[in-house]
Structures are given as structure tokens and as C-alpha cells.
Amino acid sequence: MKSIKSKLLISVGFIVLIFSTILFYRTYTLITSNVKNLTNQQLSLALNFDLAIREYVAANIRPLMFNLLPEGKFKPETMSTSFVARHIFNKVQTKFPDYIIKFSADNPRNPVNQAGSEELNMIKYFNENPQKKVWTGEINIGDKSYFAKFSAMRMEKSCLRCHGNPADAPAELLEIYGSKASFNLPLGETIGLDTIAIPKEKVTALFFNDAIKNFTLLGGGLFLLCISLVFILKFVITDRLSRITEHFVHTEEKDGVVEIKPIDIGGRDEITTLTNNFNKLANRLNDYYTLLEEKVEERTKELSKANEQLKKEIEERKQAETMLKRSENTLKSIFKSAPIGIGLVTHRILGWTNNQFQQMVGYSQDELKGKNARILYESDDEYERVGFEMISQIQKSGTGTVESQFKRNDGHLVDILLRSAPINPVDFSEGRIFTVMDITQTKLMQDQLIRSERLAAIGQLAASIAHEINSPLQAVTVMLGTLKKNYRDNEALSNQLELLKGAFSSIRDTVKNLLDLNRPGKEVKQSANVNKIIEEIINLFQSHFKKNKIKINLDLSSNIPDINASPLQLNQCVLNLINNAVEAIIGTCTSKSGSIAEMPSGGRIAIETNFNKGKIIVKITDTGPGIPKEDLQYIFDPFFTRKKKMGMGVGLSISHRIIYDHGGFITGENLPQGGVLMTITLPAN
Known part of the structure; x- marks a missing residue:
């Protein structure tokens, strides 16, 4: 475990380190900025000085000389801005031999002013960027690196006399320089550069000199700061805290109940206040020790009596827990074995449910828990109706019973009888227990x-x-x-x-x-096989199916037993269902003249047989448009039909009566993907 002295030293050292880093970094950036600014100021000063000389010669001396001299005379010593500026800076450069101060051009009249490769690149840069007048930055000239500033000299109207058409130039200028160099220059083009460059090594040396001086001063100051902080921490805080710690450790090492001695620490700061308060607290604790011994003896007697009572209560609680566990197991058994669905719902959010309910709706416990009961209803209207009716009945009589339909996970509808009662009749937020019976x-x-x-x-x-x-x-x-x-x-x-x-x-x-x-029951019943009846019908109408482009998929189970039935009636029943499927697939359309024509598109009819738990199940599905939802409950009623110009509406009624007389039942429903599923269920015995 580290002492507070170590922690304080580490903390102070860390703070000083961060402060030093920030201070050194700030000093470095200031020195860098100052050196950069100073260098830039020197470059700007020299360049502006050069430009001022040129401007003065061009604006004042040269016009005066043109007026004083005879026509055709030209004196470069007073009339050429480049000549005057170069000779002045040649004198300045004797004081600064490493600096570059010059005028350069691509095709100068004086070969001394011939631009090097770097300067030619800058002339190209200014021609490509006519909005630029000055460029400042680091550049290599020859084999040395410089901080440089370039100023573009562009062709203007005032320059045309000496740099335009040679015929317009003074005769003496042509005698001195000839008629080829620096003539016929277009307006706006960069014809030369004024260059000021300082060696990078000079700037670097200046930077290091300033950095060494500033960093040495900062290092000395930080060292003195650290020594002062260590002295203050040691003699004002850590040494005094160490004495208090040693007193605590010495007192803690003694066994049993001992008298706590006071601490003697001088001074008038927070540490002294702390020790004085500790001494007062120690005196109070010593008094409490004496009183506590008396209380302990008295309390021991009370605890012995309470312990006997507690043993008795524990025994009674164990018996109660055993009975509760037995009751819980009984309820679990009822919950699991109940033939109806049971569950908990709170604010119409589903909680736990039993296996029977999960099988009824086709969802698992994880898929139901925490979900809104809306997933069990086909429509919002039915969901709202059941909720309103259930709450109304519970508020009146304490329980509610509503008949509705649940939508299974596979999309099928299940008729159910829903009963519900609240756990707490006063507070519905504790939830309601519900039961569901599949009716x-x-x-x-x-x-x-x-x-x-x-x-x-x-x-x-x-x-x-x-x-x-x-x-x-x-x-x-x-x-x-x-x-x-x-x-x-x-x-x-x-x-x-x-x-x-x-x-x-x-x-x-x-x-x-x-x-x-x-009178369908008047037909004589004999041994018959459902698969054989279906195959005979399919073979008989094969050409009809082919004509209407209808594919037949048969999936007939080999486990179908023979049953005692009327083959003629079963044949009529299956034929009615297949004929309805064909008519649904080919459909009908009414032309403008009122005639009815078959639709040219084909489809598919699937017939499947199964044997399960003593029942023969025949399923016939088609790919037609399906039955309107509002008509499903009437399809087995006599004379009910949507075929306006064909059929009497008795086919399904007769089929229903035939299956009923054979002890079975027939149902019809729409498939989610489209089409109709007709299911016949017949007893095997």
C-alpha cells in the first residue's frame, strides 16, 4: 500500500510534468512563431525596399531623364529600374553575403539577370496564377535551402516603350542591348521576378539560440518550483499525517478493549483541528466502552429469550414453506395438465402461458412473453371489441367471458371462448388470469x-x-x-x-x-378406398384438365385403409370439389356483349390424403382467387352461389350432407398465399 507521501509526490510530479510539457510546448511554438515572423518581416522589408526603388525610378527619375535627354537617348544608370535596384542591392549584399537579392527574367537584356531553373518555375507559377502577386515559402536554390519571397513583375502599358515594339524604343537602348532581348512582351505576362532569399541555416541557428536561452530559464524555474513543493508537502502535511497514522496503528495493534490515547499535534490548521476532534471523540468512546459493557450483559439476556422465540418461529415457517411448496406444486400440475389455455396478462401485455395455450395459438413462450395481445387477433376492431367487452364485464361482476377468434402463428383462425378475472379486483395493474377454450x-x-x-x-x-x-x-x-x-x-x-x-x-x-x-343415405354402402376414387376421377377428366392448362399434383398416402361407404356418393362429393376448383382457376369474364368466356390462364390443383389417429383426411387446394371472406360461412348452404349464369348452389350442400351421413365433416378456408383449401375428414371405422 503506498503512503500518502508517495501519492502526493507522484501527484505533484505528474502535475508538474504536465505543466512543464505544456509550458515547454508553448515556449517552442512561440519561438518558432517569432522566428518565422521575424524572417518574414525581413523578407518583406527587403522586397518592399526593392520595389520602392523600382517604383521611384520608374515614376520620378525615368520621366525626368526622358525630358532632359535628347530624343533617342537612354541612360540605364538612371532610367533602368533593374539596373538601379541591382547596383544598390549589390552594395547591401556585401554586408549579407549569404542572402540572395536579385532581379531575374527568362530573356533578360543583361545576362546577369538570367533566371535559374527554380526562378523559371516561379515565373511559370505566376503566369498560371495571374491573381497571385507574391509567393513566400521554403525553396531550394542550387544546393542550399532558403526562406524566400518572390514578387512578380508583369508587363504593363507603361513598359511598352522599352519592352514592346523595338521600333518604339530609344535608339541608344537598342545600341546598348540590341533589338532581341526583352522585347515584344505581351501585356499581363510575368516578365521577371524580384527575389529575396535568406539561408535556412541562418534562421535555424537563430531558432536554436532563442530555444536554448528560454528552455534553460524554464528548466531552472521548474526545478526550484519542485524543490519548494516537496519541502512544503513534507514539513507541513506528510510528516504530521505520519504521526497521526502511527498513533492509529499503535492503538489498533493492541488486543481487546483499550483506552484510546490523545494525539499531540501542534499548529492551527485543518490537521490540528482534525486531531483535536479525534481526541474529543476518543474521550467519548472511552465513556461509551464502560456503558456498553453494562448494556451487553442486559442485552444478552434479552437475546437468549428472543432466540428461543426465533427457533419456534423458524419451525413454524418451515412448516408453512412445506405447505406452500406443496400448494405450488399442485398449482403447477393443474397449470400443465389443464386441457384449456391459461395465462397472465397485464395491461394486455402477455406474461406466462401454459403449453396448451402455446399449442393453441402456435407460438412459443419466448415469442409470446412481453408481446401485446394484438398479435392474437385478426383485426384492430376485434382486438378493441374484446378488450372493451372484457373490462366492462369485469367491472360489473368481477369476471368476464367473451367469444372471439384467435389468429394462429400460421395464419389459421381458431374459435375461442375467453374468460378472465383480475388478481387484485382493486388494482388491475397486478394483472389478470385468463383461460382460453378452443370451441x-x-x-x-x-x-x-x-x-x-x-x-x-x-x-x-x-x-x-x-x-x-x-x-x-x-x-x-x-x-x-x-x-x-x-x-x-x-x-x-x-x-x-x-x-x-x-x-x-x-x-x-x-x-x-x-x-x-x-336422401343421399339411400345409396348402398360397401368397401371403398378413397385413393382409388380420387385416381378414377383424375383419369376420367384428364383431357378436361389439359384443355384448361391445369396441373394436378397428387400426394396420396399408401396407409389409407378401406372404409364402409357409398363409392358413388364419395365420387360425387370429390367430383363437386374438383369441379369447383377448376371453375375457380379458369374463372369467368363477361364481354361487352354479355357473353361468358373462360379465362385462358391455367393453374394447379393439389390433392393430398393422410391417415392420422383413426381419421382419413383429404385436402384439395387450388390456385384460384379464393372465396370472399364474407361468403365463407354460407358456402355449404343450399342454393348459395356466386356463379351468376351457371349452377344452382347445391353442389357443396350435397357434398356436406354426404360426408355428414358418413360420420365425417367438411370445411373450407382461404390460404394465405391465395386459393382455397377444402378438407374432408372421415372416420376409418
Whole structure:
């Protein structure tokens, strides 16, 4: 464990280190900035001095000389800005031999002013960037590095007399320099540079001299600061704290209850206040020790008595926990083995649920827990209706019962009876226990019973109507046959009589269909195989399927047993379902003239058989448009049809009656991906 002295020294050292780093870095940046600024000022001063000389010669001396001298005379010593500036700076350069102060051009009149490769690059730079007048930076000239400043000299109108057309130049200028160098220069082009350059090594030497002086001064100051801080920490804080620590350690090492001695620390600061308060606290503790011994003896007697009471309470609690555990196990067994769904819901958020509920809705516990009960309903309206009805009943009677439908995870709907009661009738936020009973089969049986009663009533009515129609119909049919025989030579009349006979035959078939609603059970039952019946129908209508481009997929189980049934009736039932599937796939469309034509597109019909738990299950699916949702509950009702110009709407009613008379049931539903699934369930026995 590190002492406070070490921690303080480390902390102070760390702070001093950070402060020193910041200070040294700031000093370095200031020195760098100062040297850079100083160098830039020197370059600017020299360049401005050069430009001022040129400007003075061009603006004052040269015009005066042109006025004083005869026409055609030219004296470069007073009239050439480059000549005057170069001779002045040659004298200055004797004091600064390492500095570069010059004028340079690509095609100068004086070879001394010929630009080097670096200066030619700068002339090119200024020509490519006409908005630039000055460039400052680091550059290599020859084999040395310089801090340099270049100023572009561009061709202006005032320069045309000496640098434009040679014919316009003074005659003496042509005698001195000739007519080729620095003539015919275009306006705006960079014709030369004024260059000021300081060797980098001079700037670096200046930087290091300043840095050594400043860093030496800073290092000495920081060293004195560290020595002062160490002295203050040692004699004012750490030594006094060490005495207090030694006193605490010495007192702690003694065994048993001992008297705490006071600490003697001089001074009038916070540490002295701390020791004085400690001494007062020690005196109070010494007094408490004496009082505590008396209290301990008294409390020991009370604890012994309380301990006996606690043993008794522990024994009673163990018995209660055993009974609670038994009750919990009983409830778990009921929860798991209950034939209905059970669960907890809080503010319509699902909590725990039993396996029966999870199987009922097709979700796992993890998929249900924490989810809103909305996932179990087909629509928002149904979700809101059930919630409102349930809360209303609970507020009135303490429990609620609502009949609804749950949407399984696979999309199928399940008819359910939902009951619910709150855990705490006063506070609904603690949740409600609910039970769910699957009443799909119950409702199916009720619908079948109602439909059977309706079919029986319709069948009786149909039998009465058939009796009244068949007698005169038979007489009319015989009369038509006689008339056709007597007038067989009259072809037109015979054709008309044949049409009448066909119409009356259609009436007879319609009456027969009505009678079949009430007497399908009259057919003789014998051993029959569902797979064989299906295969015979498919083979019989193979050309019809091919014509309408319909593919048939058969998946017939080899485990299907023979059953005691009417092959003719089962054949009629399956044929009705397949015919409906074909009509749904090819569809119908009404033309502008009102005629009905089959759609040219094809589709697929899948027929599957299975044997499961003593039941034969036949599933027929198609890829048609499906049945409107509002029509699903009426498809097995007699005379219900959406085929406006064909069919009576008794096919599915007859099929339903046939399956019912064989002890089974038939259902229809839309598939999520489109199409209809018709399911026949027949008992094997």
C-alpha cells in the first residue's frame, strides 16, 4: 500500500510534468512563431525596399531623364529600374553575403539577370496564377535551402516603350542591348521576378539560440518550483499525517478493549483541528466502552429469550414453506395438465402461458412473453371489441367471458371462448388470469347440426315439390316423344320438339338434385378406398384438365385403409370439389356483349390424403382467387352461389350432407398465399 507521501509526490510530479510539457510546448511554438515572423518581416522589408526603388525610378527619375535627354537617348544608370535596384542591392549584399537579392527574367537584356531553373518555375507559377502577386515559402536554390519571397513583375502599358515594339524604343537602348532581348512582351505576362532569399541555416541557428536561452530559464524555474513543493508537502502535511497514522496503528495493534490515547499535534490548521476532534471523540468512546459493557450483559439476556422465540418461529415457517411448496406444486400440475389455455396478462401485455395455450395459438413462450395481445387477433376492431367487452364485464361482476377468434402463428383462425378475472379486483395493474377454450369443433358441430336441420326441411319441401312436378312432367315428356314420332318428316318441328324435350330433362335433373339434398343415405354402402376414387376421377377428366392448362399434383398416402361407404356418393362429393376448383382457376369474364368466356390462364390443383389417429383426411387446394371472406360461412348452404349464369348452389350442400351421413365433416378456408383449401375428414371405422 503506498503512503500518502508517495501519492502526493507522484501527484505533484505528474502535475508538474504536465505543466512543464505544456509550458515547454508553448515556449517552442512561440519561438518558432517569432522566428518565422521575424524572417518574414525581413523578407518583406527587403522586397518592399526593392520595389520602392523600382517604383521611384520608374515614376520620378525615368520621366525626368526622358525630358532632359535628347530624343533617342537612354541612360540605364538612371532610367533602368533593374539596373538601379541591382547596383544598390549589390552594395547591401556585401554586408549579407549569404542572402540572395536579385532581379531575374527568362530573356533578360543583361545576362546577369538570367533566371535559374527554380526562378523559371516561379515565373511559370505566376503566369498560371495571374491573381497571385507574391509567393513566400521554403525553396531550394542550387544546393542550399532558403526562406524566400518572390514578387512578380508583369508587363504593363507603361513598359511598352522599352519592352514592346523595338521600333518604339530609344535608339541608344537598342545600341546598348540590341533589338532581341526583352522585347515584344505581351501585356499581363510575368516578365521577371524580384527575389529575396535568406539561408535556412541562418534562421535555424537563430531558432536554436532563442530555444536554448528560454528552455534553460524554464528548466531552472521548474526545478526550484519542485524543490519548494516537496519541502512544503513534507514539513507541513506528510510528516504530521505520519504521526497521526502511527498513533492509529499503535492503538489498533493492541488486543481487546483499550483506552484510546490523545494525539499531540501542534499548529492551527485543518490537521490540528482534525486531531483535536479525534481526541474529543476518543474521550467519548472511552465513556461509551464502560456503558456498553453494562448494556451487553442486559442485552444478552434479552437475546437468549428472543432466540428461543426465533427457533419456534423458524419451525413454524418451515412448516408453512412445506405447505406452500406443496400448494405450488399442485398449482403447477393443474397449470400443465389443464386441457384449456391459461395465462397472465397485464395491461394486455402477455406474461406466462401454459403449453396448451402455446399449442393453441402456435407460438412459443419466448415469442409470446412481453408481446401485446394484438398479435392474437385478426383485426384492430376485434382486438378493441374484446378488450372493451372484457373490462366492462369485469367491472360489473368481477369476471368476464367473451367469444372471439384467435389468429394462429400460421395464419389459421381458431374459435375461442375467453374468460378472465383480475388478481387484485382493486388494482388491475397486478394483472389478470385468463383461460382460453378452443370451441372450433363445437361451433363446427353446431353449424353442421343447423345445416342438417335446414337441409332436412328443404329436402321435405323439395320432395313435395318434386311429386307435384314429376307427374305432369312425365306426361309432357311422353307427349313430346309421340309428337316427334308422328312428325318425324318435319325436320324443323322435330328440332323444336327436341329442344323442348331437353328443357324438360333439365327440369327433371333439377328436381333430382333437390331430392338428393334429403336422401343421399339411400345409396348402398360397401368397401371403398378413397385413393382409388380420387385416381378414377383424375383419369376420367384428364383431357378436361389439359384443355384448361391445369396441373394436378397428387400426394396420396399408401396407409389409407378401406372404409364402409357409398363409392358413388364419395365420387360425387370429390367430383363437386374438383369441379369447383377448376371453375375457380379458369374463372369467368363477361364481354361487352354479355357473353361468358373462360379465362385462358391455367393453374394447379393439389390433392393430398393422410391417415392420422383413426381419421382419413383429404385436402384439395387450388390456385384460384379464393372465396370472399364474407361468403365463407354460407358456402355449404343450399342454393348459395356466386356463379351468376351457371349452377344452382347445391353442389357443396350435397357434398356436406354426404360426408355428414358418413360420420365425417367438411370445411373450407382461404390460404394465405391465395386459393382455397377444402378438407374432408372421415372416420376409418
